[in-house]
Amino acid sequence: MSDIPDYTRNVSLRLSKVLDEIGVNERMVIKRRRLQLMNETLHTITTQLSQGDANVYHLGSRVEGTTTLGLNSDIDFLFTLPGYKVIEDWNEWEPDRGNLLMIQDDTVSPGYCLLQILRNDAPLSEDNVYDQYSYRDRIGRVLLKNSINNPAAGDGRVRHGPAKSRKARLGFVSQDIVLAITCQQWPLQARRWIYQHGEGQWPTYDMKQYCKDTGCFVVGVGSKGSVNEELEWRISTSLAERYLMFNLNITQIRCYVLMKMILKTFITTQCPDSISSYMCKTVMFHCISSTNNNTWNEKTLLICLNYCLIVLYNCVLNDNCPHFIIPENNLMARRFTPVTKQVIVDRLRYIINSNGSALLEIECDQLGNRIKYTFLRFVEIALEIERSCVISGQVVKYTANVVNKCCMAILIKMNRINNTRLLFQTLRKYLILMKVTHNMNQGQTKEACRTMAKFLSLHLGSTLASINIQREGVVCRESTDLVSLGLNIDVAYGKLKLASIFYCTGDFERTELILKNIEEKYDLNVVEPTCHCYAFENSGGKRAFNKLCYEADYEYILLQSITASCVRFLRGEINCCPQEFQHEMFRSSQQDLPYRSEDDEWMDMAFVDSLPYLYFLQYKTYSNLRRHQDKQTAIFNIAKCIVKEPNFGHKETALNLLGQCMEQENKLYAALECYLLSLKIRDKNNAAKLHICRQLSSMLGPSLH
Structure with a gap:
């Protein structure tokens, strides 16, 4: 490598350094991957509670660790449809399964297949067309249409290829959700790849064997322009490709990130939906397989980038980008209009001929400015660490929100159960299933099961306590033992439920002791509130929070000590929360219901952020203990945290609780002001309406009489 020109070497080193500064380094890549794989496991075990053999996979840039703050990549989910099995041979047929025979013949586009529906009581072809998703072709086969994957109307998603896409909203990044059917075996088209060898001997034969063992999927989208477009299913080797990404070195990852930045800066703005990041990944795979692995190092980054761009240029020029594993599948077939193609070719030629200077135009993550200006070394180090801290904090907060989302999915299902005894039995069944799964697995699955078991124990114990309180006014030892198993799910949630x-x-004495312990553990300068109930604008994490996330070697354990999710009560737990808080379970009047979306089912439960609920319980406890000064401090703290904490998800609820405290202090106009402020935050589906009507009736009642 001694013949590399000094200019190329210097630019490559500078590029490597800048990408390191913005978080594209081995430490941050590993952090992203580790937590995203944990999130994948959480999603899977939660989904399997209600859907049996369904699986959830996180794919794309976030789990690969190939994104940056500026790229802000989508979150890609793949959900497998339970009950279906794709087979290639009749001998693989199983009774009582949705057996689908994969058909690949001359009528099907390369990289795609048809799915013939088979009977589930005998290894025979299905003769009946049952619904709009099945179709009888000219030779009598009943085929499954790919339109089974169409998004439901009104759910905020649109069809984008095989995915249901939802654009970014306040507090949420954009999402792509793909429904897929699992294939245990690779089809013949993919198996040929195992025995092909590139010049660079990458991937190795062992890597290819591992890829084959991951299986594959079929996803509901046909080849564009095909006569069978509504019937074809694309063969997806996404798990194998994810494994290949996990085996790239840091220079190869940086090269891919640069390609995506170039795509965003120079091509997507002029030609949206033309070249995809998946095409860039495929091109890079081809480039790595055709070169020696030693070629890819920080001194040659610019050379490697230009090589990938030249290959991409030739692909566009020839309208042909072969799929890496199934090369007969041309990813660029019928992809570009002549005008679009010419624009892309011109832009790529400009970037390649610039010999790196075009990179100065990239605004994403201030890449161009970072390359251009050389800061003092100590400033560089400070900026690099600060940015890495922010990224670490974001990833940990996202993980906390995944936990909240998984818990929410279970709670919504449980809240539909009107019989409290049946609710208790269902929660107990889920807890047993989670413990069995925990005992049968290792690693991340075991850790994820432990988290969900704590959550289920918490609500199981609280439900039993609610039954006890309604019947006897006291709680049994079993209920408090169950709740105690979930005390450290985060810094406050479990303890607040127990209090x-x-x-x-x-x-009240024991309540005060628990609340005092929570207040001591809840460091206001560190702990981040987390809420995934609805979309709202969320500011960055506290500096101390981000720093701890960056310094931790195992971030998942941090959820217990530096995050605080909102506190949730099912209607079946109604006797375990103060009367003032119970109103939140009935926030929606008949007039409000039409303004709710399918994402608003949480409104039939009681939700509040941990910190204001802590202070509210302190107020109520000190009131009963007749400690006037302490209860005044608690009221002050409720008001202060509402004003100062930007990341609360339920400020309207906190204001409703504060208003009721004011009423009990006989400060009626201050209470009314709290309710009106609450309505400004959420003007529909808000218990503040009930409180205002009740208070006005109380205030005006004497004068009316």
């Missing part, structure tokens, strides 16, 4: 139970039984 709330003791408060509702009149045990």
Whole structure:
């Protein structure tokens, strides 16, 4: 490599350094991957509670660790449809399964297949066309249409290739959700790749064997322009490709990130939906397989980038980008109009001929400015660490929100159960299933099961306590033992549930001890509130929070000590929360219901952020203990945290609780002001309306009489 020109070597080193500064380094890549794979496991085990053999996979840039703050990549999910099995041979047929025979013949586009529906009681072809998703072709086969993957109307998503796409909203990044059917075996078209060898001997034979063992999927989209477009299913080797990405070195990852930045800066703005990041990844795979692995190092980054761009240029020029594993599948077939093609070719030629200077025009992550200007070394180090801290904090907060989302999915299902005894039995069944899964697995699955078991124990114990309180006014030992198993799910959630139970039984001394412990553990300069109930604007994490996330070698454990999710009560737990909070379970009047979306089912439960609920319980406890000064401090703290904490998800609820405290202090106009402020935050589906009507009736009642 001694013949590399000094200019190329210097630019490559500078590029490598800048990408390191913005978080494209081995430490941050590993952090992203580790937590995203944990999130994948959480999603899977939660989905399997209700859908049996369904699986969830996280794919794309976030789990690969190939994104940056500026790229802000989508979150890609793949959900497998339970109950279906794709087979290639009749001998693989199984009874009582949705057996689908993969058909690949001359009528099907390369990289695609047809799915013939088979009977589930015998290894025979299905003769009946049951619904709009099945179709009888000219030779009598009943085929499954790919339109089974169409997004439901009104769910905020649109069809984008095989994915249901939802654009970014406040507090949420954009999402692509793909429904897929699992194939245990690779089809013949893919198996040929195992025995092909590139010049660079990458991937190795062992890597290819591992890829084959991951299986594949079929996803519901046909080849564009095909006569069978509504019937074809694309063969997806996404798990194998993810594994290949996990085996790239840091220079190869940086090269891919640069390609995506170039795509975003020079091509997507002029030609949207033309070249995809998946095409860039495929091109890079081809380039790596055709070169020696030693070629890819930080001194040659510019050379490697130009090589990938030249290959991409030739692909566009020839309208042909072969799929890496199934090369007969041309990813660029019928992709570009002549005008679009010419624009892309011109832009790529300009970038290649610039010999790196075009990179100065990239605004994403201030890449161009970072390359251009040389800062003092100590400033560089400070900026690099600060940015890495922010990224680490974001990833940990996202993981906390995944936990919240998984818990929410279970709670919504449980809240539909009107019978409290049946609710208790269902929660107990889920807890047993989670413990069995925990005992049968290792690593991330075991850790994810432990988290969900804590959550289920918490609500199982709280439900039992609610039954006890309604019947006897006291709680049994079993209920408090169950709740105690979930005390450290985060810094406050479990303990607040336990404190709330003791408060509702009149045990104010024990309630005070628990609340005091929470307040000591809840470091206001560090702990981040987390909420995934709805879309709202979320500011960056606290500096101390981000720093701890960056310094931790195992970030998942941090969820217990530096995050605080909103506190949730099912209607079946109604006797475990104070009367003032119970109103939140009935926030929606008949007039409000039409303004709710399918994402608003959480409104039938009681939700509040941990910190204001802590102070509210303190107020109620100190009121019963007749400690006037302490209860005044608690009121002040409720008001202060509402004003100062930007990341609360339920400020309207906190204001409703504060208003009721004001009423109990006989400060009626201050209470009314709290309710009106609450309505400004959420003007529909808000218990503040009930409080205002009740208070006005109370205030005006004497004068009316």
